[in-house]
Amino acid sequence: MDLYEYQGKELFGRYGIPVSEGRLATSAQEARAAAAELGGTVVVKAQVLTGGRGKAGGIKLAETPEDAEAHAGEILGMDIRGHTVTKVWVETASDIEREYYLSLTFDRSAKQPLFMITTQGGVDIEEVAATSPDALVRLHVDPLEGCHPWHARRLVYGAGIEDPSEQKQVAAIVAKLYDTFTGSEAMLCEINPLIVTPDGEVRALDAKVTIDDNALFRHPDLAELRDVDAADPLEALAREKGVTYVRLDGDVGVLGNGAGLTMSTVDVVTFVGGRPADFCDLGGGGDAQGVVDALEVITRDPQVRSIYFNIFGGITRCDEVARGILQALEQMGIELPIVVRLDGTNAEEGRRLLGESGAANVHPEATMLDGARRAVELAAG
Amino acid sequence: MDLYEYQGKELFGRYGIPVSEGRLATSAQEARAAAAELGGTVVVKAQVLTGGRGKAGGIKLAETPEDAEAHAGEILGMDIRGHTVTKVWVETASDIEREYYLSLTFDRSAKQPLFMITTQGGVDIEEVAATSPDALVRLHVDPLEGCHPWHARRLVYGAGIEDPSEQKQVAAIVAKLYDTFTGSEAMLCEINPLIVTPDGEVRALDAKVTIDDNALFRHPDLAELRDVDAADPLEALAREKGVTYVRLDGDVGVLGNGAGLTMSTVDVVTFVGGRPADFCDLGGGGDAQGVVDALEVITRDPQVRSIYFNIFGGITRCDEVARGILQALEQMGIELPIVVRLDGTNAEEGRRLLGESGAANVHPEATMLDGARRAVELAAG
């Protein structure tokens, strides 16, 4: 789960990482009030779960509350890379002497947390990594050892930070970032930029935090930060119904059981010339109600022209899937063509049920490949 | 550093281990007030850093504040195994259905924390270990793994605790005891007895906690619990002066440099028929002032009849030790015979200094063994 900047900063603050004071606002009026309360120059920042806010005009300096109101008015409702801005963060503006970059990520490859730091912050870090790789210092932490002062020293000296007070502040932030990362079970904690003010104060000016979804059960305070409004409405509906669903951009609605098989089905639909509308995984179990819920989500997508069920029964029973399809047809009156390929546990019984139903828009196919071809044909016409 | 029962219970309480409510009292009047404040039957318990309080009459039940006052009056000032009682702990009396034993120790041999539990609590645990070893369940914890629920289950089921509510409470206490142990860097956390009340409540009725002296620098709250009054006055003086000193019961004051050499010197004095008065380690450095401080401590012991300096100079310089001895003679006017064996770094210079001083009570010897013999002779008169 990705956190908004303001949520990430609140989390940082809890672990003692210095951030600027700020207020959340969902309207221009609130932004004005926030600016007035904070006093002085403020920054109005679009809260969206994507990068490139600055370039899109989503970050503006305001010298007065009136300015803040005007800027918030422009920013709220903006579309930034497909995300509509519904919230702005109004915070005390910072004078910036230097911009650093500091992050801690979950490195799957090394199976250890990975610190990265550079004094060339404020820009896209992948660009720094590509153009001046030596400027980017990388250091893994053994999870059983934990983060020790030497890690911080290696990062600070490695990055070439020379001022003793800065060294001390950054080293402290390194330790606290590790606490944040492990304490909130994050997959990513990124500070870009980590600024140095003209007074020599070091502060996180942005916050990008991703929490492990699988760990949210033991972080209820973080779990409730999820913003259901921000998600794709179909994905939000799917989450609500417990359906594993990712929206794609085509016209063949794809359902499979198991992540790998479903991904493979999406691929095969593409390879035979089709355009998948979604990835929808019925999961390991897959009872009739699960099928109904999944079809409810998929058929809400107006782009969908055909549906392809690719089921390999193992724990999932094919007869149960067939029952779900028939139940959904009855309840929802689906008229879209539905191609069904059933194999494995109770496949014959499933095929029999579908055959006997006499449903005209259900098209059985014998193999995964044939099913994909048929579904693509049906979507096309 | 050993904690008193009341300090250990306060520590337990901080980590969520259930203990009875109580008050500390240093006078009979305070004990009366404490009993009145607590209400109902209370127990008045001598606070001493030794076992066997119960048998010595240091624990008494009081039904009224008057009783508490009377009992406290008897207990305060008692001598229990050489420890004078200066404080009593007055706590709400507990009804006891069953007595268990639970401890977590620093197992040097395995280099892991070691849990021990038995339902045969309330008695000397070494006796249980000797007479019914099967009743005592032992379980190590890997320090990198930490304490997990399975550890608690193994202990609880292993000990044969059958009531589900008791199982749950004891399991929770196991986890909290581990937190106490690691959080306060203890060498020992012992609960004996861990009681079950007739209502089925599980509670620590005693607390025996030892903190690692080397870790106290980062636990200032625990460091200040040290009770300087309770120590042997000479050992307290030594601590104050930074001298490593253990009082023994003989008449030859022993000083060496380094723990091993000093222990060996004490042994050799014993083997040649003498009785060491102390173990006093000048440590690795050993400057003149350190020697003066050490002599000040040793000569305060009225039993001392002779003093034996056994110095093997390495980092320690023998001339510096000699200077310290001469300085102490001058400042303190010591008349006791002082046998000095110097070897290693600058030994000749040290011997020369002592020889030139003309001090009549300084007796140089060439070997460790000869020095010991001479010191024993001189102590004998």
Add this chain to the structure above:
Amino acid sequence: MAILVDTGTRLVVQGLTGSEGRFHGLRNRSHGTQVVAGVTPGKGGQDVEGIPVFDSVAGAVAETGANTAMIFVPAPFAADAMYEAIDAGIGTIVCITEGVPAHEMLRIHAFLRGRGVTLIGPNCPGALSPGRANVGIIPAEIFREGSVGLVSRSGTLTYQIGHELTQLGLGNSTIVGIGGDPVVGSSFVDVLARFEADPQTEQVVMVGEIGGDEEEKAAAFIESEMTKPVVAYIAGFTAPPGKTMGHAGAIISGSEGTAQAKKDALEARGIRVGTTPTETAELVLQLVSA
């Protein structure tokens, strides 16, 4: 010979008395697996259709000589169950549970170092050596005994490929689902090394998917360390970046972990990659026939 699970497997099921643990434990037994014990704290002394239940894994090991554990406990308790099995001296642990927090797995992965314990999973279907032993939820009836080793991050996709192999008359030495989480106990490389050493295995199919770089590491390993031919399949060519595709580990992060990158890494080392499950099975047939 097969790998990981075999006739010498003596299985303890952690969570045997739960509905899934019971269902699959008994199913594994009916495939011939020696299911010698179950563990459910507080239910020690009971039994599940003759399988004795213990309060602890250590108790099960002491009484039954269990050497392999299958974990079916819910995600919040799975790490505890893994540590318990490790410390009880279990040699092979198969964790089926889905949803184990990634940080737990980081610590467990580090903790396993130098302990000589094999962990498969979590979030995996387990391991099946057809005709010998089945530990997990893989439907044994799809597969037949043979010479093809099969290792996969997925469950049903593996069944699909196994089914295609069976239809071509091919069988498997062992089918291993290593799991779909970002950090799992055994990687492709770990399992490939076992297939390389296993006399029964003559060819290997590796079924990867988007996310991470274990397929890339496997490509390097296959090139430098393996004599047996390997065919690969990768799922997720059309997956969008930044979206978790069903498995917690199936996610393209930035430009990392794409199916194309994995395919390229494999093909650069001469490893053939099937475009569809069907083609993958056909590539294996070519190997066997060659």
Add this chain to the structure above:
Amino acid sequence: MAILVDTGTRLVVQGLTGSEGRFHGLRNRSHGTQVVAGVTPGKGGQDVEGIPVFDSVAGAVAETGANTAMIFVPAPFAADAMYEAIDAGIGTIVCITEGVPAHEMLRIHAFLRGRGVTLIGPNCPGALSPGRANVGIIPAEIFREGSVGLVSRSGTLTYQIGHELTQLGLGNSTIVGIGGDPVVGSSFVDVLARFEADPQTEQVVMVGEIGGDEEEKAAAFIESEMTKPVVAYIAGFTAPPGKTMGHAGAIISGSEGTAQAKKDALEARGIRVGTTPTETAELVLQLVSA
């Protein structure tokens, strides 16, 4: 040949710019030890009498090929220094620092498992191979080169026994002080195994003291694994229970860790235990003359 420190030792001193680090680092160098680097955070780029100082151990390793570290930093920072040396790939770490918390050492001891790193200490005088290398604070001038391996929990007591050996015309292969704390990186058994494997060492003296049971473990090891003769000395026969005798680890807990128990364990296995340092040296002379 000697053990632990030798002509191939390339030493980095953590805390070289402190007064003790400087004093002993230079002293070690004057004995012939290759002292190639120092580490003091923030002083990288400086030097101590020609020895370059780095900000990190990793930097020192990269620039100078250091393979051995000596730690002279204060107790609160010693664990950090040990972890830094381990992670920088140092093979032999000698921690002189006294007063390291025992719980830190529990974790470090566990962390070292399977890493192939040797830690000597903390709270130890170090290791000296006369004429070859000296890493630590052992005064080299007391000792001469020879065939006797010497391992001890104590510092000055070791010097005393070394002095007695020298007076009898005997010399040492290596003198190792393993340290006086409850948990140290290398035990008697670890060092005895090295002496057993070292061609130069022909006899061994083990100097123990009260506390713990490492001498008892050593007795069992000597009996079952060693071909070279061992003589022992134990300090603390007259120590009272429950009192820390100078070293954090020198304490009789309850009835455990007494000198008598250690002596009995050794003698029960035919290992001779000297009553005084003098007698101990004489026992070694008998071995050499035999």
